[in-house]
Amino acid sequence: MHGLGNDFVVVDARTDPVAIDADRARAIADRHTGIGCDQIILIGPGSDTDVSMRIWNADGSEVAACGNATRCVPVLVGRDVSIRTAAGILHAALEGDGATVDMGKPSFDWNAIPLAYAMDTRALPLAWGELANPVAVNVGNPHVVFFVPDVHAVPLETLGPDIEYDLVFPERINVNIAHVLAPDHLVMRTWERGAGLTRACGTGACATFAAGRLLDLLAPSARLDLPGGSLRLAESGDGHLLMSGPATHVFTGEASL
Numbered sequence: 001m002h003g004l005g006n007d008f009v010v011v012d013a014r015t016d017p018v019a020i021d022a023d024r025a026r027a028i029a030d031r032h033t034g035i036g037c038d039q040i041i042l043i044g045p046g047s048d049t050d051v052s053m054r055i056w057n058a059d060g061s062e063v064a065a066c067g068n069a070t071r072c073v074p075v076l077v078g079r080d081v082s083i084r085t086a087a088g089i090l091h092a093a094l095e096g097d098g099a100t101v102d103m104g105k106p107s108f109d110w111n112a113i114p115l116a117y118a119m120d121t122r123a124l125p126l127a128w129g130e131l132a133n134p135v136a137v138n139v140g141n142p143h144v145v146f147f148v149p150d151v152h153a154v155p156l157e158t159l160g161p162d163i164e165y166d167l168v169f170p171e172r173i174n175v176n177i178a179h180v181l182a183p184d185h186l187v188m189r190t191w192e193r194g195a196g197l198t199r200a201c202g203t204g205a206c207a208t209f210a211a212g213r214l215l216d217l218l219a220p221s222a223r224l225d226l227p228g229g230s231l232r233l234a235e236s237g238d239g240h241l242l243m244s245g246p247a248t249h250v251f252t253g254e255a256s257l
């Protein structure tokens with residue numbers, strides 16, 4: 001499956017358990033010797049929710065949130081679902097050619113990102129080349145957001161890993177750059193922790209929208225254009241992030257890996 005080109009191998013283990021570890025995740029994700037994907041998604045039975053979801057990046061790291069994959073779950077299951085993740089319970093509802101997901105409330109606490117030491121997360125006093133003073137936010141996973149005049153002029157393929165692996169981010173970080181075109185419209189790109197440049201990052205869109213709201217750059221609802229397509233983000237009355245967009249089921253097959 002994929003969400004705007006952010007592609008996944010989704011393992012449906014709701015009836016039969018499947019074991020995945022870092023080595024197996026890397027083997028599945030390998031685009032030369034495996035199936036190939038940005039993330040591996042393991043769907044299991046839920047104890048207090050309809051299903052559970054675990055997520056591994058292509059580098060084998062297990063993480064707590066994946067926005068684009070969360071939109072894929074109701075499409076796979078065929079109905080609205082509650083999903084238990086390591087970041088908490090999410091609710092995903094079928095809508096059009098995908099779904100709307102309540103991704104919960106963002107956190108801007110420095111120790112919730114986490115950062116190695118206390119800093120103003122509205123504008124970290126740090127710079128990496130031409131990128132400086134990002135917003136830091138956790139939306140179930142950690143992100144920094146840089147607002148720039150031209151997202152296509154930034155060498156994200158080189159600055160992204162420099163930022164991802166900076167020791168100021170003890171759990172590494174996802175790196176987003178965004179250009180606000182209007183209060184309800186921006187364009188963005190993402191270097192993903194554990195996956196590199198992707199066609200789309202749902203949590204990156206959530207983080208970028210939350211950062212734009214924090215800095216009063218964005219209206220309570222906006223269209224975000226990512227390389228693979230557009231997502232709509234909205235802020236609910238109680239501060240939750242609501243993300244809407246497509247989710248595509250490419251094929252279902254058998255594989256032994």
Ligand SMILES: N[C@@H](CCC[C@H](N)C(=O)O)C(=O)O
Nearest residue numbers: 066067068141193201202203
């Ligand atoms: N592409 C996903 C994010 C997957 C995890 C992220 N790379 C991380 O390491 O936190 C999305 O759509 O949110």
